[in-house]
Amino acid sequence: MSDHDPQVEFERLMLGMCEGDITPEQLAELGALLEAHPELDDAYLDYVATHGLLREMLETRSTPIALDVPEVLYDDERDAPDDAPHAPVGRVGFAWKRYAAAAVFVIVAGVAAAVYWSAAHGPTYTPAARVGSVATLTDTNRATWTDDGGMLQPGVELGVETLRLESGTAQVAMRSGAVVDVVGPAEFDLRDGNSLGLRRGQLIAHVPHAAAGFRVFGTGYTVTDLGTRFLLIAHADRSADLLVLEGKVELAAGTTDAVALVAGESRRIGPDGAVTPAQLALGTVDVDFDVSNGPMPGKGAEALGADKDRWNSVAVQSGRIDAQALDKTMVDAAGRPSPVRLIVESNGRLNAYAERGASKPVRRDVVFVTRGDVQKRKDPIAWRIEGLLPNTPYELALLGQWEDKRGGAVNPAVFTVQGVTAELDANNDAVFTGDSPNGHVVSDAHGVIHGTLGLRDGEQFAGWSGLQVRGPIDYAPIPTSNDAAPSAAPDGGPR
């Protein structure tokens, strides 16, 4: 195509228009081009609409007007947090003074005072590490979503949007560091990095002190967490139940003054906003996790309200994984990318791979379970868990067996951990205690624990079903001789 091809000219002019530096002369040129080529109309309108929608969806709220949040659902002026984020500088394209008209409008519309107030005092939150998203979906368990097109998988970045969880559970790490476990059926709106609206359903919020001020907006009430944990159930009749599991929250509902609730206290909020004492019956969250026979036992159902050790659920991947899968970013409890991952390689080629994105706020447990085999005629297999804290003790468990299709147990693989052969117990698993006086494994100077998988003499085939790492164990990192230099990997460990 030549430079005078209308399509080429159109693309050139639209690029300028989208980036906001089109001159009046170029704009006239675009007008003439469109006039002469009606076939370009749809493309032109698509560009403008797409650009506008992208701004609508991705631009972080920054001025006294909320353009993308259903504020009217939450109708109490006490919703208003204390301060507002700073206005942005420099944007892509169409250098619109976007909010001026809306501001005029809101001034005209006196009834919108609550809307204005609420938006003008947007919640305080730390700017996102990945701008544009306000949260990350960190875990799901038997989750079915309404109309998600299969896209709502752990690791996906979430923007300001409404999510409808038909069944199962989902964990969302807010950008502020608050972690929310949602039990379906539920419908909730992510509003910004430290607040959401719960239309219906049940959630438990785990809010570290850094995310204090995390808010859940219901219909006619607001729960403000002051760095704690709470359970909130929004019923279909617009009533709700609130139970404080730990710390302190503030509940504002109806026209009465806000009340502070401490651990163990609960309240029912009626459809009319009336707040009354309540005795909540604790339910259970069903998690797809069962290593009850493993060396570090876990349960499949966890009682709400009990401050038990919470494990992250299980990621299973095996075989050859494409590059895109390796790009998944894990996120820790503070919403930061977490690099912890298990990689199993055979002669430099990826053999299995598993990762889990979430860590719970209290401890940073990571569970890896995958399934693989070791075959005599194939290359040796090395594994490593990367992304841990350097020179830091962790509990490490080895799961060395799985059943074949007929239910028969296959031979367990032989694990080595940092050069030491692990002894498996009668169940063919073990907590590894081989290289630490405290019974823990110490990561190397690069935050790696590594080892191999092999066969016993005479065996042709063996199975292994996973590794678990838990920690870091709560004592100071142990300086090691690895501090000064990268670890050599005599057993084929980290490269």
Added chain:
Amino acid sequence: MNEADTRQLVLDLTQMQTRLRAFVMSLLGSVDATEEVVQETNVVIWSKREEFKAGTNFNAWAFQIARFQVMAYRKRRARDRHEFSDALVERLGDKATRRAGAVDERREALRRCMDKLPVPQRQLIDSAYAGHESVVDIAERTGRAKTSLYQMLYRIRRTLMTCVEQTLGAEGTP
């Protein structure tokens, strides 16, 4: 119009400011003219709020008002030079108004398509549109040439447009 309806209208109008601005921009091209017309459109919508029938398509109604305001603006500025001719504005206005009814579907389709973007593309488009930094800032941070970033953004937008059209087509949305 009762208070609940009024609040809903406030919400709807607040939510649609960006797409309203895009609509007007598509007919005028000029940033300053767009601002003026959008402000006027907001005021007219507010003054005509009693005429809006709850349950009907608010986007289509508001865009129709915006279209009239575009025409009124052009008449007021008849002596000025307009980059787009009357005939073009009329034609684009017809098409844009017809599309207005499907803007929510388009938004949802775009959301899905963005989720399909490879991570680097998604990060770039997130950064560019979040408003925290300009394309120049991104170029400096990433060590890329500004023109290269513009081109990449343009390609991503084009990818998204294609995906949106396919998604809407598959769902039978006009």
